[in-house]
Amino acid sequence: MLYTLYEAGYYAAAPLRAAARATRAYWNSPLNPARETPVGRRLFASADLFSNLTRRYGRPEWGIDSVRIGGVDVQVRQVEAWADPWVRLTHFARDPLDLRRAGRTAAEPAVLIVAPLSGHYATLLRDTVQTFLQDHEVFITEWSNARDVPLLEGRFDFHDYLDHVRTLLRRLGPRCHVVAVCQPGPAVLAAAALMSEDGEDARPASMTFMGSPLDARFSPTVTNKLAEERPFAWFKSNMISTVPLPFAGAGRRVYPGFVQLYSFMSMNMERHQDAHLKYLQDLMDGDGDSADKHLEFYDEYLSVLDLTEEFYLQTVDVVFQQYLLPRGELVHEDRVVRPSAITDIGLLTVEGELDDISGIGQTQAAHTMCSGLPDDLREDYIQPHVGHYGVFNGRRFREEIYPRVAAFIARQEARVTASAG
Template sequence: MFYQLYELNHAMMAPFRASADAMNLAWRNPLNPWAHTVVGRSLAAGFEVFERMTRRYGKPEFGLPFTKVDDEKVAVHEEIVWRKPFCDLIHFKRDLPAGSEKGPRILIVAPMSGHYATLLRGTVEALIQQADVYITDWIDARMVPVTDGDFDLDDYIDYVIEMLRHLGPDTHVVAVCQPSVPVLAAVAVMEADKDVCAPASMTLMGGPIDTRINPTAVNQLAQDRPLEWFRDNVIMQVPWPQPGFMRNVYPGFLQLSGFMSMNLDRHMIAHKDFYMHLVKNDGEPAEKHRDFYDEYLAVMDLTAEFYLQTVDTVFIKHSLPKGEMMHRGKRVDTSAIQTVALLTVEGENDDISGVGQTHAAQTICTNIPEDKRMHYVQPDVGHYGVFNGSRFRREIAPRIIEFAKAHSKRGQTTPVKRIIRGGKTG
């Protein structure tokens, strides 16, 4: 019922939102003499803030038509190369100059945690300059009809395995945040089966491998409540007329509310500053605010079975680090991973996955040789900075590329140094 009320509220706000948008345009119109005054800009700013705070944000575009390869601008084309009801696999195909190498083939597994894969636009943008990049584009659960069946954590792992098999040997997989657990499980399953399509390397970034280590507020919330609480309080049915009508989901707007409440003061200040930039006609900071919140406020629903199984397995029972995680009735054995190189990356100020939680993968993967391991902690970044922003482009992305090249199955030459923190080697 709560989801239906949310939809009703959104529909009731539609005429007010449309009026605010129209008034914003009127007060910004250069033919309006008041548009060039503080009063006019103040009114226009207020209408824009209201409209943006009450709209529903649709799925953004990646918007990466070009990249630079060997200092030459080349075109980039998005191609869907693999498709299932809950995920598309997108390939960023580049028109490479003659003689240029494709670079390592990298599969980025985007988080299925409320935001669209476009949240990793900066990740893709940094990597496609030197790599052949693919990314999982998870589908909003409310857009998938119930006739297409369920989707749980086991299905997620199966999807990752199928995509790696589709791409073939010598693929390097990069898991950002939430998918660190299912990707590690998928690699363990493939290694146990001696699958020739097991990745050459896997990079786990800001992921909750073991949330008992340095627990954050998000981890504590899951730990303090039984699974029944989540089933009774956050699982809802998709309302009509959405394609996924009657599907049980964890709504994206609830996930977003939770994340925003963690830093509510920061978001309030950001919107106040946005208003002031509009009043002062300061265009660049205002545009950066629009770009960030256009992405941040665009959310998707998760299937109930995937969400509940993830909460139970990862955050309540800690099944993977305990060696108790199951996939299709078989125990996931991380000690089976022997040939896949492992890079773990953490942010020093991460308030979603605390420092040490991702590094736990190094501990539970006991049979990976030392020359195939690397761990890096990026100073002065939070969760978002692990996969986006200037420090990611300058410090983290080059390490991912170097690690992938060093552990390519096409021929490894010099092993990468095991970087531990802020450029220190160990």
Template sequence: MLYNAYELQRTMLSGAAAWASIGAEVLSNPALPVGYFGFGPVVASALDVFAHAATPRGKPTFDIQEVTVDESTWGVTESIVLHRPFGNLLRFEHEGLPENAPNLLIVAPMSGHYATLLRGTVARMVESSRVYVTDWADAKMVPVEAGSFDLDDYIDYLIGFLEHIGPGTHVLAVCQPSVPALAATAVMSADDHACRPATLTMMGGPIDTREAPTSVNDVAMQQPLAWFENNVIATVPLSYPGTGRRVYPGFLQLAGFLSMNLGSHLMSHWAMFKHLVAGDGESAAASKAFYDEYRSVCDLTAEFYLQTVEHVFQKHSLPKGEFVHRGKRIDLTAINDTALLAIEGEKDDISGIGQTRAALHLATGLPEARKKYYLAQDVGHYGIFNGSKWRNRIAPVLEEWIETHRTAPLGAHS
């Protein structure tokens, strides 16, 4: 019933948004005098903001057309190099990259948003690296016949992607995937796998949520696992390929994130409205672009979501040494040559300071020279991987770390 009720509401809002958009265009038409005086601009701006907020959104595109390196501009190519039911492996590169450019696998969050949330991350790193991205599928679009997808499968996918790319690959895990990426690295290290990462960078990841708990952690801890299963898990309706699949809907995840900072989101839309009234289309467009991406959400499989709540936020299985993959306990001390970089934002309100850094303390088998911690001053969660502070301050730290550890792990072979 939850999903069907949402679909009904979405359909109604879609019609209202269409009419609001038409009204805004009519009132903004330069051929009509009402758009120049009185309440014309105010009403048009209000309708525009409502239409933008209520319009349904599909999966965005990366749309990274070109990159400028050392004053030379190169066209960027995007391709699917490996297709899997629950996620494709994408590759981004340009002709200006040297033959020996490092391979970087960016592991996108599976947390309700599409991989395109990392558009700025990819655009910056493709300047110096051949970038691969995990393009996770929307669970409601995956037929039930494709099977289930849980934390074990997530780790298996990462290992498979690394095998496809080859030895010496560098990995960047943004937020939520820091946990399975660290687990996959430990599994591959224990097996002396030739394709284990040369470096693993974790940014704003919940490795140990007992450190500086945030409101996100508090929500996960306030209710037993059964509450989440009974209250936020829904069944995909008939209108989608994944009909019958049990999922954690993306619209619930979005509602949760919006409610965490409702005041700031309301102020952002108020500012958008004022920009439109004042005729500042450029500032309004910047806000619209952010919310176009932020409000584009997808569903997670129920089994993956519930296991994440249980093991990452409630039981703290990985830092306690109790995390299991395919029936075998994951031993983080097995990581002995993959260089680890932990990056945190000083103002991160999703992953508190110390949660990502915990990985460095847990990898006791790794020499200190192959560990690094970087705290980005005056940076929030999204600023870690997007925006000017990411491009100018954080990305150079990552590039230097990759360059320092360019070779494959010590025991790896090609």
């Protein structure tokens, strides 16, 4: 019912949205002599804000056409390396001729970035991908919007997610490097543990966890406390809705992206309100640069996707209520997942000092769980003065965090290459 009401509200606002767009076009037309008057700028700004707040935000484009390497602009193409109804593995293929001009002749490490399936599209990691492209062959998971997956495709739960991670690692071949950003951490660690126990050649050479809730008992944040304080039945009764027509996944039970978005925004509602008021003022003042920066951020932030009911509820239960992985009680396909079985996969954990999503210690917990790893294969880093998004995005990520990650991956690549030789 909630999803149907949300969609009804969207379509009911269509006439107002059309009127706002017409008003915006009229008061922004160079042919309008009153365009630059205070009244004209105010009417244009108000119409623009209303139009943007009520429109539908689809999956953003990556917009990565090139990357600067060694003073050379290296062209980048997006290639679908593998896909099924639930995920697309995208390869950001760098042009070989441009790479040679940049002085890169040897094959560079393949990195699988496992993007979060927690409400936003993988494009939230645009800065992450562009930065990793300087030194690596980059692949990323682009998870599907559950509302677009027909019921005939069946279920998709936490264990299916884990199996997809294993499948993608096998697709990339022996000893690639995996980077888990936030939510995927528990599934990626579990996949690596199972592959290690089975002695699979495709197990990763290294795994990097960035702001991941591997053990949510440490430094509980607002998100963690909500999961702890509410009974499991509350989440099923209050957070799940049915996808309506005309979406391809009509009838599927999901955790809607707009509910997740409201949860995110309610944590910092005053900040978002101030940002939109500033945007309104920038438009009235004719400050196009500041207005464009606002739109760039919110075009990404307001683009959300739905999660299947079973995936969302199992994640709440497994990761945030029962803590099955760190307690050694996670069972997958009738097998207990044992991170202690990992003995030769490099482990790097990265946390942000001010992270209000995955608190300090939640990611570091991987070192305790991976008790079979020797000390020389472990590394931990806490980045001062950054919150959750600063762990994988922004200036401090590019200048302080990424160089450490790249150096760690290079060391693990050299180690694996030497042992293979």
